[in-house]
Amino acid sequence: MQNRAWTTTVAMGLGLTLIAALPAAAVQSSGTTQPDVAVTGDVAPGVSKLYVQQSRTATAERIRGARYEVKLRGVDPTTLWFADRPDRSAGSQSTRSFINTWASLGFASDPPNAVIQFGENEGVAVELKRPRYNATKQVLRYTAVVIDQQTPRLPKKLANVSVFIDDAGLEYATATFQISNWQPGQQVSIDLTQALGAVAFSSGEFPTVSGISIIGEDGPIPLTEFRMTEASLILQSSASESAEAIEAQVMLSLSAESDTQSFYLSNRSDPGVEISFALGTSVPQTVNNSLTLFSWENN
Numbered sequence: 001m002q003n004r005a006w007t008t009t010v011a012m013g014l015g016l017t018l019i020a021a022l023p024a025a026a027v028q029s030s031g032t033t034q035p036d037v038a039v040t041g042d043v044a045p046g047v048s049k050l051y052v053q054q055s056r057t058a059t060a061e062r063i064r065g066a067r068y069e070v071k072l073r074g075v076d077p078t079t080l081w082f083a084d085r086p087d088r089s090a091g092s093q094s095t096r097s098f099i100n101t102w103a104s105l106g107f108a109s110d111p112p113n114a115v116i117q118f119g120e121n122e123g124v125a126v127e128l129k130r131p132r133y134n135a136t137k138q139v140l141r142y143t144a145v146v147i148d149q150q151t152p153r154l155p156k157k158l159a160n161v162s163v164f165i166d167d168a169g170l171e172y173a174t175a176t177f178q179i180s181n182w183q184p185g186q187q188v189s190i191d192l193t194q195a196l197g198a199v200a201f202s203s204g205e206f207p208t209v210s211g212i213s214i215i216g217e218d219g220p221i222p223l224t225e226f227r228m229t230e231a232s233l234i235l236q237s238s239a240s241e242s243a244e245a246i247e248a249q250v251m252l253s254l255s256a257e258s259d260t261q262s263f264y265l266s267n268r269s270d271p272g273v274e275i276s277f278a279l280g281t282s283v284p285q286t287v288n289n290s291l292t293l294f295s296w297e298n299n
Contacts, residue, residue: 079093081093
């Protein structure tokens with residue numbers, strides 16, 4: 001009997017609005033029940049982007065040398081973004097979600113360059129660190145280090161402020177999980193933990209690779225839930241009278257900052273579920289219940 005592979009594809013739309021939880025991503029399958037799908041974190045296509053934040057006023061308190069405490073007041077709850085060439089796309093996300101994904105964008109370990117523009121098109125180039133956002137008070141704080149030799153100081157008070165933040169791009173690699181001994185009704189759960197560098201689950205870099213595929217080796221997969229965040233992946237199968245275990249392959253992407261060296265995966269699934277993992281063309285390795293170290297550099 002010829003073996004057939006059955007595929008469920010979670011198709012991601014273009015835009016950073018995917019950083020908020022989505023209950024309705026498109027799911028296409030052969031003979032499967034459409035699962036509830038939720039995706040959070042760095043799951044948007046990964047072209048290089050310029051982020052823009054705006055506020056009515058701001059203050060800049062000098063800490064020492066070129067370091068300032070910048071407080072944006074009346075900050076817009078929406079952060080805009082513009083993709084670099086050749087994509088030339090644009091979109092938006094909530095300012096809260098942008099701040100929540102600061103680490104997965106690589107900004108915690110490699111602070112982004114930015115330009116603080118104010119007044120009549122005046123601007124100062126800075127490096128941004130330690131964002132703190134209070135949505136209720138509409139206040140956003142940054143630690144800013146001036147890197148502009150032409151304008152080495154920030155004024156104490158600023159008006160009509162726009163902050164342009166350059167993400168400097170991310171690296172992407174194909175992640176393949178092989179799942180076996182997955183009994184109907186059981187949950188597959190995989191956790192991603194940082195080691196040396198910031199890594200996140202992702203739907204891939206648009207337009208080269210964008211999407212998530214779930215392939216059943218012996219027939220349709222009875223999925224009732226698929227959930228992905230920056231640091232976790234969950235697949236729930238429905239209970240069945242069949243005693244036959246599910247064999248499946250899940251393919252998605254991992255995103256990482258440029259200096260990432262390694263990361264951890266752990267198998268938090270229901271008892272008996274076995275998982276192996278390969279990054280790019282690397283040799284598959286078993287994912288243990290404890291933290292299992294993987295190299296980013298050899299993908």
